[in-house]
Amino acid sequence: MIDWSVITGNLPQYADGLWLTLQLTVLSLLAGLVLAIPLAVLRTSSRRAVFGPVWAFTYFFRGTPMLIQLLLIYYGLGQFDWIQAQWQASNAFWLIFREPYGCALVTFTLNTCAYTTEILAGALRATPHGEIEAAQACGMSRVTMLRRILIPGALRRALPAYSNEAIFMLHGTAIASTVTLMDLTGAARNAYSQHFAPFEAFLFAGALYLTLTFSLVGLFRLAERRYLAHLQPRKAIKGPTA
Amino acid sequence: MLHGYAPSLLDGAWLTFQVAVLSLALALVLGLAGASAKLSKLRLLRAPAVLYTTIVRGIPDLVMMLLVFYGGQMLINLATDALEWDYIDVNPFVAGVATLGFIFGAYFTETFRGAFLAVPAGQLEAGAAYGMSRWQVFSRILFPQMLRHALPGLGNNWQVMQKSTALVSIIGLSDITWLADQAGRSTHQPFLFYAVVCAFYLAMTAVSGLVFGHLERRYSVGVRRAAA
Amino acid sequence: MIRRIVLMAALAALSQSALAKDWTKIRFATEGAYPPFNMTAPDGSVQGFDVDIANALCQQMQAECTWVKQEWDGMIPALMGRKFDAISASMSITEDRKKKVDFSDKYYATPLGLVAAKGSALRPDLALLKGKRVGVQRGTVADNFATRFWAGQGVEVVRYAKQEEVYLDLGAGRLDATWVDALEAEGGFLTKPAGADYAFAGTTVFGRNAEEKAVIGEGVGIAVRKRDTDLKAKLNKALAEIRANGTYDTIRKKYFAQDIYGE
Numbered sequence: 001m002i003d004w005s006v007i008t009g010n011l012p013q014y015a016d017g018l019w020l021t022l023q024l025t026v027l028s029l030l031a032g033l034v035l036a037i038p039l040a041v042l043r044t045s046s047r048r049a050v051f052g053p054v055w056a057f058t059y060f061f062r063g064t065p066m067l068i069q070l071l072l073i074y075y076g077l078g079q080f081d082w083i084q085a086q087w088q089a090s091n092a093f094w095l096i097f098r099e100p101y102g103c104a105l106v107t108f109t110l111n112t113c114a115y116t117t118e119i120l121a122g123a124l125r126a127t128p129h130g131e132i133e134a135a136q137a138c139g140m141s142r143v144t145m146l147r148r149i150l151i152p153g154a155l156r157r158a159l160p161a162y163s164n165e166a167i168f169m170l171h172g173t174a175i176a177s178t179v180t181l182m183d184l185t186g187a188a189r190n191a192y193s194q195h196f197a198p199f200e201a202f203l204f205a206g207a208l209y210l211t212l213t214f215s216l217v218g219l220f221r222l223a224e225r226r227y228l229a230h231l232q233p234r235k236a237i238k239g240p241t242a
Numbered sequence: 243m244l245h246g247y248a249p250s251l252l253d254g255a256w257l258t259f260q261v262a263v264l265s266l267a268l269a270l271v272l273g274l275a276g277a278s279a280k281l282s283k284l285r286l287l288r289a290p291a292v293l294y295t296t297i298v299r300g301i302p303d304l305v306m307m308l309l310v311f312y313g314g315q316m317l318i319n320l321a322t323d324a325l326e327w328d329y330i331d332v333n334p335f336v337a338g339v340a341t342l343g344f345i346f347g348a349y350f351t352e353t354f355r356g357a358f359l360a361v362p363a364g365q366l367e368a369g370a371a372y373g374m375s376r377w378q379v380f381s382r383i384l385f386p387q388m389l390r391h392a393l394p395g396l397g398n399n400w401q402v403m404q405k406s407t408a409l410v411s412i413i414g415l416s417d418i419t420w421l422a423d424q425a426g427r428s429t430h431q432p433f434l435f436y437a438v439v440c441a442f443y444l445a446m447t448a449v450s451g452l453v454f455g456h457l458e459r460r461y462s463v464g465v466r467r468a469a470a
Numbered sequence: 471m472i473r474r475i476v477l478m479a480a481l482a483a484l485s486q487s488a489l490a491k492d493w494t495k496i497r498f499a500t501e502g503a504y505p506p507f508n509m510t511a512p513d514g515s516v517q518g519f520d521v522d523i524a525n526a527l528c529q530q531m532q533a534e535c536t537w538v539k540q541e542w543d544g545m546i547p548a549l550m551g552r553k554f555d556a557i558s559a560s561m562s563i564t565e566d567r568k569k570k571v572d573f574s575d576k577y578y579a580t581p582l583g584l585v586a587a588k589g590s591a592l593r594p595d596l597a598l599l600k601g602k603r604v605g606v607q608r609g610t611v612a613d614n615f616a617t618r619f620w621a622g623q624g625v626e627v628v629r630y631a632k633q634e635e636v637y638l639d640l641g642a643g644r645l646d647a648t649w650v651d652a653l654e655a656e657g658g659f660l661t662k663p664a665g666a667d668y669a670f671a672g673t674t675v676f677g678r679n680a681e682e683k684a685v686i687g688e689g690v691g692i693a694v695r696k697r698d699t700d701l702k703a704k705l706n707k708a709l710a711e712i713r714a715n716g717t718y719d720t721i722r723k724k725y726f727a728q729d730i731y732g733e
Binding site for chain 1: 278292297299301302303304305306308309313315316362401404405406408409411412419423426430431432433436437439440443444447448
């Protein structure tokens, strides 16, 4: 009943697709996180001139679908003559936007950065005031306080919410297939188009995504056990027997 | 200014809105059912519910949508061939709403489950002590209080779902994204039309934010918040 | 009581299928993104050569035809799933497709052509395309050809969901060329302002050997389900009639200066 040749015949493409999906997910998550830390600090500022632009950035990227953002960057930017001229002149920066891989990475990074900024900003705001007072009492400068107390604390607090964001990002990379990238979903669409076998093609991709999701969840559980150890339920203390 | 595509874009916007709202309705129903199943004493009900939420939240929306749309057609093909029936419509609208409702039903299951558990057990016991039937306890005590806890989670998931409606363009539904695609391809000015779609979604999320903010305030009447 | 309901439902189902068989109402499907053969107007309706030919056939058969838009990827499964009764979307008649569906006689024939910037040195030969990026629409004869003869051999074949997207990227400089139905390229791109700087690179190809001919197919036809032999017969009869009475030529002249039927 199941036509295994759909899967076995396209195994190399599925493997390549899996690898591409992993790359897109991990690279954009890392880049987004690194960018989000300073942005989150700016976001919690009380001055409008400081948090305003960051707010606008997160509002735009969280308020519009990632698919539209990707199409805007890929097809949208490609229509402008001045960008095409830059590509012809081999301008290194703009060449990133010529490749679908570059466009996808930029879109995914900006998108996850926006969400992560808001998550971290919320976590920063939730810092117990006692910690801040203690840091000030120790004579820490603002920068030192950020470096040693606020940001590490916020990262820990944000871990559960961030794990959700990471999983959303993993699933979000599936739209890369709409701009010709052969990620895992792209491989599945290709297999379907060749054999007209939707169940085999997409269920296999789904199974692979499920495996990736479980792995990611497992990784975050390990991280939580390490970094949020103080919040784990207390293990029952066994008293002496009899 | 929009090369004559303005009327069709408005139609697309309306279609997108319909998809979002209908999917929300379906997701709410599935979410309540799923949460009840997950909290049930019967293993027979819990197991499928757990399977549902785990698998659906483990596969990308797009893959699920492609599976339901293309696979659904194939299933209809097999069924109608075997039964000699006339065709049953699995058009992109139905497929899109069904898929989105099914996917977000899983997320809502978790939201409702958390909300049900957040209502203090003492309230339910008091209801039982008054001799209320199980249905009365549910409808008068559990449900209204559960809503207050569920609203933030529902609001967040709704924001995500609104944006996921853009995916139905990939299975060919003439929603605002598909129409912007097509207008952009024909006029070779994709940037303009995608910018219009962005404006539409920003407007929709802004309005939703206001509505959910209002709902949250309404359902939180009488609740004391910790000092900010 | 239940038995009566079941009986009535069965009769209704049977009568519905019986009604469909006299073909006074036919549902046609097309893609709507393949100018000038089929395209979507700003108001959402479908137009183009494929649409006009199918409408003419319906008029000849005295049938009422309605149109359904369908993404190219899902065309054949949707036909088999009975979402519609016939496909008029420039679908080439190939052995592969004949395994799943049946075709009417051809109503035009198109070679494949390589479209690139004017003056490009590229040709539809493996040697000259090595290392180049060639765009195709997924699931078309051009895709099958490129995948079979070029993809594993050093040519980067980039697949898109729609041909119009290929043209966008070709215009933006992301592709070196596109491999496409020559007639579609002519009417849908090269004669438009966006295609002003592009031309065919080399001659168009009908199939230079038996293997290529098998992939490219024997022309473009209307696809129907295998079991609908009566619909196929009616379509063929109507096609012969409109070719004889000049309707076909009138429609063809609307879009193409030269004859596109082929021999």
